[in-house]
Amino acid sequence: MGAQITEENGEKGVRFTVWAPNALHVGLAANMNHWNGHNHSLYKIPESGLWSRFFAGIQEGTFYKYDITSSNGERFLKADPFAVRAELRPATASIVARLDGYTWSDSAWRRKKREPYGKPVNIYEIHLGTWRQKEDGSFYTYREIADMLVPYIQEMGYTHIEIMPLSEHPYDLSWGYQLTGYFALTSRYGCPQDFMYFVDQCHQAGIGVILDWVPAHFAKDAHGLRLFDGSPLFEYADPLTAEKPGWGTLTFDFGKPEVRSFLISNALFWMDVYHIDGLRVDAVTSMLRLDFEKEEGRFSRNARGGIENEEAAAFLQQLNETVFNYYPYALMMAEESSAWPGVTRATSEGGLGFNYKWNMGWMNDTLKYMETGFSERPKRHNLLTFPICYAYSENFTLPLSHDEVVHGKKSLLDKMPGSYEQKFAGLRVLLGYQMTSPGKKLLFMGGEFGQFIEWKDQEALDWFLLDYDSHRKLHSYTAALNHLYLQEKALWEQDHTWDGYQWISPDDHIQSVISFVRKGKKGGALIVLINFQPVERTQYRIGVERPGSYAEIFNSDREEFGGSGLVHTEILRTVKVPWHGQKQSLELTLPPLGMVILKKTVKPRRRKLL
Structure with a gap:
């Protein structure tokens, strides 16, 4: 699928293949033909829904889209769903690109058998565009970030980094959660080989890399997947099921084998091509519940009259079975906020088959308690004790993530009550409580040194705060706590058993x-x-x-x-x-x-x- 640089019948060029079963015509629109694909038609492969053609002479770096004519005669341009590179936003064309040309040096890391359950897992969540920025506010490249981030992660004692979504997306402030190009690594920070270098450097330093992955929904932008061939192709045909009104996005049709193949292939693509160690699967609850953030009458029920999206549950089971078949030691972490049973139970036992679930209950209860004034804390003591009652019902990760430090929620430090000094003491206690509680750990960038203002999502973290004594000492505390965690097996060896x-x-x-x-x-x-x-x-x-x-x-x-x-x-x-x-x-x-x-x-x- 997509644009494959190849040689056919002695001629070098590119074969383009795309799924558009309901289109009347698919042509190749490129800078070579002034973006008019009428005379550069792809051929429809009977009974497959695929269109394909080899074009001689096209080279790496060519900008292109598909010129599609729908069944009702409407004509429009679409980016390639399988493109591996895309133009830098706001431009939207796909780019013919190679994924070879990088020599990996992480074979020792890849050979390791790393069953995660009885091992330390302490994750640093990062948004590449705002961890650090250049003086003029522009982004560092993947290579530049690697050279700064890897030593920092080693110094701080984290075992993994989790990167917010890196598939191509049109709008910076979506943070990568509203996608248009699932196979296209975002061009904001460089080319595919640059990101390979990033992952390679992490692995050589003993650091795992987890990618935030978004199979729940996609952006409605005209060049993307919406009504791809003029019909609801990637999304559900029923608008009550397709629409995610709170996010302005569309839900994938998990009942279509082609859509399931597209998503599962994409999950494996990140592990095959970029050596990613695992995926944090975003918004799982929105996939599983047909009534997610919808009032009665605004959603369709399943065939049995229930609110469970059984097709989505079957997709997630197939996803995890397939990933673990190829990568038995991958981390597959579900961001699932409901009480859906068996998220981390094996699919053979009726579970969804993830090996970890974000413990949103622990996160909500803990932050609610920590934000409570000191005089009221005795009345809310149950917020500390109740999470242990279900701590072993799933394999949990304890997250203090980006979602908790934006949109007026305040930073972790500013959530703490009391005086200036008490806020720092409170944050030390919060991080200590997280580190000593059962479950793997995740902390969003900035929390380690007490970012005082909530995440600004367009500007770099306030690293100048380390010039101040309180923040510098908190930074040292976090590093010491992380290294203690690595040293003491009692804090992770039996995370998932009483x-x-x-x-x-x-x-x-x-x-x-x-x-x-x-x-x-x-x-x-x-x-x-x-x-x-x-x-x-x-x-x-x-x-x-x-x-x-x-x-x-x-x-x-x-x-x-x-x-x-x-x-x-x-x-x-x-x-x-x-x-x-x-x-x-x-x-x-x-x-x-x-x-x-x-x-x-x-x-x-x-x-x-x-």
């Missing part, structure tokens, strides 16, 4: 304190205590399962992190005072708006005398 988590005290709502244990497979358990009030808690007692000595291995209140320095330098020892259902307990001081992590010390073995 064997990895145990409450010590979930119900101290009066003091707004929670305490729990994270456990690895072979010991190394961590005791986590988090004080969500700006009040020091002295002589705070907790029950512990194992008697002995405990050392503080992490404290969010350390001075180098911007805290008050209320830390434990001495070893803490248990006493035979029953507490929290245990035979022994220990006593410590909790810093205000602080997190303390303890670990049992190991006695050195005595050496035998010879």
Whole structure:
């Protein structure tokens, strides 16, 4: 499909192939024929819906569209759905391009068997156009970003980056979520080989790359997929099912095998050609529910009278089965915000077959609690404890994503109540709570150093804030927390089983304190205590399962992190005072708006005398 540079009958040129079953005529419109394809017709392949023709003499770099005549005689130009390059917006033509010519050096990374469940996964979500910008506000290229971003990710201790959509899209402020060219890497930041370099550099540095992928809907722009051959081809024919009125987009017709093939081929394309390690599948709930953001009478029900889009569910199952057949260790993460059962259950058991689901419930409850004033927090303590009740119902990722820091929602730092200092302490606690809770992690760029203004989506992050002490120390805190996560298996080795988590005290709502244990497979358990009030808690007692000595291995209140320095330098020892259902307990001081992590010390073995 698309424009294939090739040689036929001894002549070099390009074969163009496109799906347009209801068209009366398809021609090639290009800069060579003044964008009139009347005399450059493609040939219709009987009973396939495909049009195809080889044109000799056409070379790489040729700009083109398809000149289509619909069944009612209307004539219009369309970009190639399978084009691998497109003009820089606002221009909309497709470009004949090669995807070869780059020599990869990531074979060692690709050979690794990386079952993700018992491994650390800590994702840095990034929008390439606004992570950094040049002084004149223009974009860096994929290569330039790679040379800056890869060392930064290594320094900060993230395991993966997740990039907001990179398929071609006409409007910057859609952030890439309203697409016109699924196979065309956006030209905003360079050419395909530049992005190959980007991914290659990440892999050589041990960093995985996840791409935000949008199979739920597409943009209505005239050159795109809408009414591609004059009829509803990629979208549903029923407008009540096709329309996504809240987003101004159209839903793919998941019942058509050609549409399913288009999307599944595209998913594999990113992994085959660009070596992407996984996909974050956007807006899954909008695919599964026919009534998504629609009032009664504005949607069509399924054949059984229900609101489930059974065709979409079957598509997602086929997608995951196919991806995992070719890439068994890929990350397939669903952004699914409803209580749809079995999102990460195997398709053989009736599930959708993803291996991860974004935990939107945890995100909503946690941010709602963190935005609550200190005096009201005791009344909302359940927002901290309820998410554990379903923490193991799916394989979860805990997201603090771009959606939570735009459109008047405030930045993570500015969501925190209290004084300037308390806001920083609160954000340290939020990040610590996320890192120690069961599930993989995701943080949107800027959160790591306390971007004070919400994401501006047209301008670069405020990196100048690192000139200020509080932001610089928060930045150091995030890096230290990330590296602690990498070091301590208890924080990720049993993320998806109750064997990895145990409450010590979930119900101290009066003091707004929670305490729990994270456990690895072979010991190394961590005791986590988090004080969500700006009040020091002295002589705070907790029950512990194992008697002995405990050392503080992490404290969010350390001075180098911007805290008050209320830390434990001495070893803490248990006493035979029953507490929290245990035979022994220990006593410590909790810093205000602080997190303390303890670990049992190991006695050195005595050496035998010879």
